[in-house]
Amino acid sequence: MTDPKTLSTALLAIGLSFPAVAAEPDLNPQNDVYFGNFHIHSSWSFDAYINGAATGPDGAYRWAKGEEIPGGGDGTPLKIKVPLDWYIVADHAEYLGALPMMADEDSPASKHPLADAITGDDPKASFDAYTEILDGISNRNKDPILGSDEISTDIWSKVIKNADKHYEPGKFTTFVGFEWTSNPSWQNLHRIVFFKGSENLPDKPLSAVDTDVPEELWAWMNQQRENGAEVLAVPHNGNASNGLMFPTEQSYGGSALTEDYAENRMRNEPVYEITQIKGTSETHPKLSPNDEFGGFELWDYTLASTATPPEKKKGGYMREALIRGLKLEAEGNGNPFKYGFIGDSDTHNSAATIEEDNYSGKFGFENDPKHRLEGPPGVSEAAAKQVRQFSSGGVAGVWAGANTREEIFEAIARKETYATSGPRLKVRFFGGFDYGENSLAESDWLKAAYDKGVPMGGDLTAAPDGKAPSFLIHAMKEANGANLDRIQIIKGWLDENGEPQETIYDVALSDGRKAAEDGDVPPVGNTVNTRDATYTNDIGDTQLATVWTDPDFQADQRAVYYARVLQIPTPRWSLYDAVKLGVEPPKDLPTSIQERAWTSPIWYTP
Template identity: 35%
Template sequence: MNKVIRVPAFLLLPAGLLLSACGGVEPPAESAYAAREFAPAIARAPCKRNEETRQALFGDLHIHTSLSNDAWNFDVRVQPDDAYAYAFGEPILLPLGDDYRARRAQIDRPLDFAGVTDHAEFFGEQAVCQDPDAAGYASSFCEVMRSGEGRAPQLVMQIMSPFSKRKQSVCGDAGADCAVRTGNTWRHMIEAAQRWNDTSDNCERTTFIAYEYSSFRLGSNLHRNVIFRNTAVLQRPVSYLDVHREWDLWRILKEQCIDGDTGCDVLAIPHNSNISNGRMFAVDYPGASSVTEQAARARLRQQIEPVVEIMQHKGDSECRNGLQGVLGAEDELCRFERFEELAFSRFVGEGEEVGQCYDGPLADWLPHLGPNCLDRKNYARYALVEGLREQKRLGVNPFKFGLSASTDTHNGTGGGVQEADFPGHLGNGDSMPQQRVSFSPDNAGNAYNNPGGLIGVWAEENSRDSIFDALQRREVFGTSGPRIRPRFFGAWQLDAALCEGPDGTARAYAQAVPMGGDLPARAGDAPVFLVAATADAGSDRFPGTPLQRLQVIKGWADEEGNHHQRVYDVAGEANNGADVDPQTCAPRGDGFGQLCAVWRDPEFDAGVASVYYLRAVENPSCRYTAHQCLQLPAAERPGDCEQPLMDPVIQERAWSSPIWYTPDVSG
C-alpha cells in the first residue's frame, strides 16, 4: 500500500511555487485588519420562541457566490443577496449553457441561518480584472482570470505557493488598487448579511458575516471559514495571499478581533479534511520548538476552531477503513461518500499506489500537486483521538472540536441538499443532469461530488448570539443533508427513565453534560449516556426517511501511539430489512421516527482518556445520482448510470459533537 517518498527539501519545490513570490506585493501591516463596527448597533427584540432546553436550528455556513473566482469562472452570477434569498426560501436563477440565468432553483425548505463565505483570496483581483478602466485590467493574470480558466497554473500557484504574494501588475503600487477593491467587496458582503438578518421578534432567519480563508498550501486543502458573531468585524479579510500559515490566521483573529475593544468575536471552521494530505490535523508544530510554545499554539487553535466540518460536497471526513495505526473492527459506515477516490485517481501517477503520507523530516515542506496520500490525520475521528494524546503530552487538546457539516456550494444554493432535487453545485460545471450523474472527467462528470450537508445547533433562539454561543460551546451537530435532530448527554449516573415522559431533556440538562462537553471528575464505575434522535419528517413533496439505528463511537489511544475505535449499536435495528426499489427509488421497509436509549460504556477503563460521539443512521435511500439517472430518458443516460463509481444507495446520517473523558492524574 505504501509508496516510497524521499525526504523532501526546499530545492525540490516546483519552480512555479518559488517564482510565484517574485516581484510581489508585501502583505499589509497586521494593524490593517483591526476590527471595527461596520454597522450601527440595532436593539433587537427578544425572540418570541425561546426554549430553555434549546431548539434544533439548521443552517449552512459554507456558501460561495460569484464573488468567488472559481464560481465566476463556471458562469455563476449569483450575488450574496441571491444566496440569502435562496437559503430562506426564494427562487434564484442559475446558469445553463450560454445563459447565466437559464435555470430556476428553489430550496425545498428554508434554513434557519446561513453565512456566505466567499474566497477572500481574489476579492481585489477579480474586481480589477472585470473593470476595463482599472490599471491592471490588461495584465496577463487578468487575461487568464477572464478566460474562465480558473484552475490555470498562474492562479492555482497563488493559493498553493508557501511564498505567494499579490501581483503588482494587477494590484498596483503596494497593492493599493486591490486593497481598495477588496474593501468594497467586503462591505458588499457585510451589507447583504445585514439586509437578510431578521432582528424582529419573529426571528425567522439569522445571517452571519463571514468569508473563506482558502489555503491550498503545497497542494493540501487547508481552507477555513471565518465566522463573526456580529457587525464588529475585521476591516479586511485575512487572505492566504497575505498570511500563509493557519496559526498566523488564528493569532491575527485573536489579536485584531477578540482582544480588541470593539466587541468583535470570531471563530474559524476548518473544511472537511479528507484531501488535506494529513496536514489539516498535523501535530508537528513548525516554528514552535518547546513544549510551552506548542501548548500555547494548541490552546489558540482550540479557542479559534471549536468546530470542524465533517461533511460537505467533497465527501465525508469522519473515518476510513484500512488506515495505518488504527485498530478495531472495520466500521461498515466508513465507506460513505468517498470523494477522495476520484481525487486520488486524478493526482496519483500511473502505476503508482496511494500510500501513507510522509511524516519525517521537513514533512511540512513536502509539495503535492494534489491530494495523493492517505493518513489518519485526514479524518475527524482520528484527529479527536490524536487530541487525547496531545492533551496528555502538552496539557491541552488542540483537537477538542465539535462536528458540523455544510455544502460548500458554488451556486449560492446554501442548504440545497435534497437528494431527489439536487441542482448541482458548480455552475456550468454540472448544470446538465448528464454531467451530474457522470463520473468520467473526460465527460466533465461531477458525480463524485454530493449535495453536501447541514450544520445543526442546539440554541435557545434563532439569533446571532444564541447560535454563536452554541458553536463556541460545541453544542453543534452535522448531518449529511436530512434534518435529523440528535441529542447526546453524558454523566456518571443518569435516570434510566430519561427516554420516558415529556421532561426528559430538561432532566438530562440537570443531570449530565450535553454534546461538546467534558465528563466531570470521575464519580462512578463507567460513564452513561443519553442517546436520542428524531428523524427528519421531510415535506409533502419530499417525505423524510425513517431512522434505522443509533450508534455510539468511542475512540482512544494506546501507549504505542495506535488509535482504537469501537462502534456500539445502542438503539434501533441494523438488520431491519429496509431497502430501496432500484427501479423507482421508492423506500421499502419500516424504521423509526424516534430512537432513544440510556447506554453505559461496557468496556470502560478509568485510566484511559476517551472520546465519544453519537451517529444517527437512516434507512437506505437513493443517492442523487440514482434519482437523476431514473429521471433521464433511457437513451440519454450515460454509461455511469449502469456502472456507477459511487454506491447508488446510501444511508444518510447525523453526527453529534463529542463528549470527552480525561482521567484525573492529580493524585
C-alpha cells in the same frame, strides 16, 4: 428621557412615523435546533465566477430563505424545498469579488491581462486563465490588480452590508464571513472565518496570499478580538489535506504540538466540518477497518487538478485525530483536536443544494445534470469521476436558545452542534453519571438531562466510585424524510499502555432487531427502486431513543464518545440524475446511500 411609545404617538399625530423597536426573541433554556451552512460561495469567489456561478451574496441569502434564484448552467432556476434557519456566504478572501469586476469597463480589473479570457466565450481560454490565477494563489504570488486594497476594502464593505441586510433576528440569521484558502502544494488547510456581529470588523479579510500558515491566521483572529470583534474559524476537508490538517509531529507552520498550540487552536476553531460536497472525513477504511459504515461518501483526492489521491490518511480524518488528541493531552501537551462537529456545503453556486433529490452540483456548470454525471465537455475521465463522487453536501445543526447571531455563535463556541450529510433529522446527546434507565420516559427529561449532565460538546470528569457514564440519545427523522436504521456510539480511549483504541456500539436498532451474540446486526434492508429513484418507509423507525451505559468503562482511562445516527437507504443524487436523463446509473457509484448524523463528542477525563 421620553418614553418611545409616547414619542411614537406624538409623531403619528403630526403625520410622522417612529421606527418600531424589534422585540428580542424569547430564549428557550433547553434550546431548539437551527439548521444552516457556513460554507457558501457565490459569484464573488474567483473560482465560482469562472465556473458559472449566476448570483452574488444577495442571491445566496434569498435562496436560503426559500426564494427562487438563477442557476446558470442549463438555465434551470434554483429553489430549496425547505428553507434554512441561518446562512453564511463565505466567499474566498483571495481576490474577493474582483473577477466579476472584469466585466465592468470602469473598473481597474477590466484592464487585467486575463480579463478577456475570463469574461469571453472560449471555455478553454477561461479555464487556462483560472488555472493561472489559482497557481498564483497557491504559490502566494499576489496579483497587484486583483489583490488591490481598493477592490478588497470596497467588496468587503458590501459583504458586510449584504449580511446585515438579510439578518432577521428570531427568523433568519446571517453572519459576516470569508474563506481563508490555504492550499500549500494543493493540500487543503482551508478555514471558514466568521464574526459574531458586524461592528469593529477589519477593513478587509485575511488572504492566504498574505499567509498560508494557520498559526498566523489565529494570531490575526486574536488581534480582531482585541479590536472588539468576536470571531471563530471552521477547518474543513481534512481528507484532502494529505495528513496536514491534524498534524502528527509538527504543524505545517512548524509548531510543536504543545499545550500552547492546542489552546490557541481550540480558542479559534472549536468545531470541524466533518462532511461536505468534497466528501466525508469522519474516518477511512484504512484507519477504521472494523467499521462497516466507515467508507461513506469518500472523496479521496488532494486539490490538485491531476485527481491525485493523498498519500497520508492519518492526519486527514477526524476520528483518528480525536482519539490521538487524548494521548497528546495525557502527555501534558493539551488536546489540539477537541472538535465539535458540523456538516456543510462548499457550493460555488450560491445554493447549498443539500437535498439529495434537489442537487444541482458544486459549480454553476453542474446545474446541467449531464455535466454532473459526465463532467463538463472536454475534461478527462479522472476529472469527471471527481465530479461524480461529489456528495450533495451536509448541514450543521446548532442547539441554541434562539435564532440570533448571539445565541447561535455561543452554541458553536461551546460545541453544542452536530453534523448531518444533508437531512434535517433532530438528534440530542447527553452524558452524565446520574441518569437512570428510565430517564427518557420522564416528562421533564430534557431539563433533567441538562441539570444532571452535559450536552454534546461537553466534558465529564472524575467518575464517582463504581459508576460508569450513561448517555441519553434521542433521534427523530426529518419531517417527510427517511426513517432511521440505528444509533451507534463511537468510543475512543487510551488503553493501559496509553495507546489509542476505538470501538463501535450499536445502542438502538429499528424494527425490533437484536444484535447476535457475536455483535452482528442484521441489515435494516433496502427499499430503493433503481428504475425510478424512489424508496419507501416500510422499514426503519421514525424515532429512536435510548439510555446507554458504557459496559467497558474504566475510570482511570481517558475516553471520548460521539453518536452516529443512520437512516435507512435512500437514492443517491446520481441515481436521481440518471433516471432524469433516462440513462444507466454510473457503475462506479452506489445507487443508494445511508444518510446520517454525527453528534459533537463528549469527553471523559479521569
